[in-house]
Amino acid sequence: MKNVSYSICSTVFLLVFISLTSWAIADTDKILITVRPDRDEAVYKKGETVTFQIEVKDGSGKALDWGSVHCYFSDDHYKTTEDYTLAVTGQPLKVTGKLVRPGFLQCEVQFDSGSRELKSKVKPGLGAAAISPEEISPSREVPIDFEAFWSSQKERLAEVPLNAEMEKILPSSTDKIEVFDTQITCLDDVPVSGYFGRPVGAKAKSLPIILWVHGAGVRSSSLGKAVTGATEGYLSMDINAHGIPNGRPKTYYDQLKGKDGRLKNYSHQGRENRDAFYFKGMFMRLVRAIDFLTAQPEWDGKTVAVIGHSQGGLQALVAGGLDERVTFIGAGVPAGCDHTGMLRRRISGWPKLVPLLEDGKADPVIAELSRYYDAVNFSARYHGDAMVSVGFIDRTCPPTSVYAAYNQLRGHKKIIHKPAMGHAAPKDVQDAFLEGFKSHITKKQGSLQEVK
Numbered sequence: 001m002k003n004v005s006y007s008i009c010s011t012v013f014l015l016v017f018i019s020l021t022s023w024a025i026a027d028t029d030k031i032l033i034t035v036r037p038d039r040d041e042a043v044y045k046k047g048e049t050v051t052f053q054i055e056v057k058d059g060s061g062k063a064l065d066w067g068s069v070h071c072y073f074s075d076d077h078y079k080t081t082e083d084y085t086l087a088v089t090g091q092p093l094k095v096t097g098k099l100v101r102p103g104f105l106q107c108e109v110q111f112d113s114g115s116r117e118l119k120s121k122v123k124p125g126l127g128a129a130a131i132s133p134e135e136i137s138p139s140r141e142v143p144i145d146f147e148a149f150w151s152s153q154k155e156r157l158a159e160v161p162l163n164a165e166m167e168k169i170l171p172s173s174t175d176k177i178e179v180f181d182t183q184i185t186c187l188d189d190v191p192v193s194g195y196f197g198r199p200v201g202a203k204a205k206s207l208p209i210i211l212w213v214h215g216a217g218v219r220s221s222s223l224g225k226a227v228t229g230a231t232e233g234y235l236s237m238d239i240n241a242h243g244i245p246n247g248r249p250k251t252y253y254d255q256l257k258g259k260d261g262r263l264k265n266y267s268h269q270g271r272e273n274r275d276a277f278y279f280k281g282m283f284m285r286l287v288r289a290i291d292f293l294t295a296q297p298e299w300d301g302k303t304v305a306v307i308g309h310s311q312g313g314l315q316a317l318v319a320g321g322l323d324e325r326v327t328f329i330g331a332g333v334p335a336g337c338d339h340t341g342m343l344r345r346r347i348s349g350w351p352k353l354v355p356l357l358e359d360g361k362a363d364p365v366i367a368e369l370s371r372y373y374d375a376v377n378f379s380a381r382y383h384g385d386a387m388v389s390v391g392f393i394d395r396t397c398p399p400t401s402v403y404a405a406y407n408q409l410r411g412h413k414k415i416i417h418k419p420a421m422g423h424a425a426p427k428d429v430q431d432a433f434l435e436g437f438k439s440h441i442t443k444k445q446g447s448l449q450e451v452k
Helices: 002-026 116-121 146-158 223-231 250-257 278-294 311-322 364-373 375-379 399-406 427-451
Strands: 032-037 050-057 068-075 080-087 093-097 103-112 125-131 164-169 177-184 192-199 207-213 235-239 299-309 328-332 385-391 413-418
Touching (some): 050 103, 080 093, 093 103, 125 399, 192 223, 192 278, 207 223, 207 427, 278 311, 299 427, 311 328, 311 375, 311 385, 328 427, 385 399, 413 427
Parallel strands (some): 032 125, 207 235, 207 299, 328 385
Antiparallel strands (some): 032 050, 050 093, 068 080, 068 103, 164 177, 177 192
């Protein structure tokens, strides 16, 4: 009888254990880990202690009182500097860390229930704090012939006649704006391709310019952006990043970036050769788009904005550094910043251009090329107004790299801190850029009146 009772009890225990384990695994997508620094603004000085509060809750918002968490500190995800393991008790947990140099102290928290399957399904929590970010400097100096190199590219562009093919389209029922699918001649037989909008009946020399530029990927220009700017009363143009036709089916763009497409992995194409790197053409198309827009009789002659996010943020910074006609830029979570960050033992931005060799050192050829295409060096040549956004937990365009570029801007500037944001272009940031441009226009008009 004792053996039978033991068997029954063991079976019941096993069934209960399996039931509880199955429930936990089935509910893993509802477990949420939040990590917050002890200051809302999440900005600290070098050497200050940062306290992160960690909470682990289920889908109903109830704090878990089982399992454990592993906490990993790093300098902006470059390399783990400290780690801790804490039991989950149903109460908020606290861990502390610090950085002794400018950067971003990042705290990643992973949940562990003792089940390998469960651990793999729970999304890690992430928090970060800015540590004296205004002191972050470029990882390398600007090349001596940086100006000469880009001046020669603009001279080549100037030899290409400025011709535009414009097909009028009807974006809406309004008769207050008109929009054109536009292709403009540029270098190497790759045109500027975009949608160009303008208010109907505008007077000569009356309208500011706004140029919208794209994040990474392969897609058509945005008709909506062109319409938005024109509706606001600007000469408005949205260009795609690659000089490709607009308005085609999704399959067309998928093929371009697919296995055998010419734009597959475009961000690394030609990176061993300064004159063949893919982004050279993209940057020259920015200048040619501005050539076209400033040639319009309605341009007010003094105001040009370039606005974009991610790869578009890179293009905005580059346009400001390349073209003195640009007076305002909105660069959201900009890519292409501080390519050689690893030389200072810190993170680099997308597209992670410089690879590491087997000995752990940066590829010297690509590292040298990257200096001519680094947003940091273009930023240092821009003296106009600028707005930049930065996500403290952005792992695509890390905040350390963004600040390396932001700190080089020479004109009036503002940075929008988003401590809990990863790689994103939220509506409030987009609205802030547009409002910033409107204020810039007012300032320019006031300056002109003072001169008169």
